[in-house]
Amino acid sequence: EISLKIAAGEVIERPFSVVKELVENSLDASASEIKVELLSGGKNLVKVTDNGHGMRREDAKLCFERHSTSKIRSVEDLSLIATLGFRGEALPSISAVSRVVLKTSDGKEEKGTLIEKEGEKIIQTSDIAFPLGTSVEVRDLFFNLPAREKFLRSDRSELNLIVKFMTFASIAYPEVRFSLIHGKRQLFDYPPVSSLKERIFQVFGKSLLERLLEIDYKEDDRQLYGYASLPPAGHRDRTLQLFYVNKRPVRDRTLLAALNQAYRGFLEKDRYAEAFLFLSYPYTEVDINVHPAKAEVRFKDSRPVFQLVYRSIEQAILKEKGVKKIYPTKEEEMGFRMEEKGRFRIEEERGAPAFMRGKERQREWKDLFTPLAKQEEIYPHVLGQYLDIYIVACSEEGLIIVDQHNAHERILFEKYEEIDKEKKWPQKLALLPILFELSPSQLLSFENSQALLE
């Protein structure tokens, strides 16, 4: 019993792990509706109900036994896993450290099955009327492992982890209805939709969708599909970098590195790429059995993976933004002599700095600078604006190039600093309410800091 509890601890760490395992089982059972109900951040109750294919009585009795899985039959199968589960460990681990009630029906047998367990003990097995599908209720997590229970965080932070996971899962399965209820409160209910795009809209709203670029790249039996940031906006942190390998959410260094590298130079300062990207990769080339909670995968060879991700994103960005590489022709090697030629060459290939190019024609240098109204000869003297990003000016000492975005931030910073010093914070009641679209996890953080904002 002790070894079972220890093993359970690797798979089941907190309420979030219970939700993850149960939801993955529902997805493996081809459910089109999954409802998750929680009490106290999942510490007192996690209940997952699905309309999947359910279990026969015989299988329902077996499912709590270690290493009983209906998903693989041989060692060879391990390299070809298309289901989320494969170890036959989740239900035994959960039931070893909580009070579980399983209700299930495969829609073929006369009656459904109810099994009630408390730790290792089976309390009852009985007939019930139950529609096709399964529900698993997990109460009092770690009731028999007080040392573990102490490590659980506040209801809110446990809930936060669950919301994040549910968001990840919803994104991967737009065709499935997901709902999440905490206590009496429904946090979300996403009806089934037919595309990833619509699901991103449901979860994150229109404003995010408008800042995304579609990625669709195929190479033999490898594919990268999804959405990523449309430069130059991006996100203020790396929290919206979601990767899935064969529909399994993963954190993977190679994938993240390829993403960030592909965006280098395309995003504004201190901005990070958003990504909702699905990599389909041959099952034989990726090992998913490397982490107890299946949060990581290992690629047999990570270089081609990096290349694939990098190339597909780069191509999509270049196609959308029409960025071309520019470099001087021979006699202009050290920069372009604008007065003489009036233009420089723009070519497709090879290295050197990237400048923006208009869609139809090559830009003339004059197009790149927006001359400002005539000014008197006072220094610093503004010469113009470059690419909507830099202000170019000259002073007695030389050329000044100002990142206008940064400069603007600086001005605002000084303004607010002044206001703060004087303690004269302006308060205004908007005539019309201003609507913000918040994702479920943003909503929770908002509620956390509401007092501060009022």
Ligand SMILES: Nc1ncnc2c1ncn2[C@@H]1O[C@H](COP(=O)(O)OP(=O)(O)OP(=O)(O)O)[C@@H](O)[C@H]1O
């Ligand atoms: N919601 C469900 N609907 C139908 N069958 C289920 C459901 N949940 C579990 N099962 C059955 O119970 C078995 C055991 O589930 P469990 O999650 O313990 O293992 P697994 O999913 O096979 O592997 P893993 O430990 O990797 O999750 C599954 O193989 C499946 O046959």
Ligand SMILES: [Mg+2]
């Ligand atoms: Mg499972």
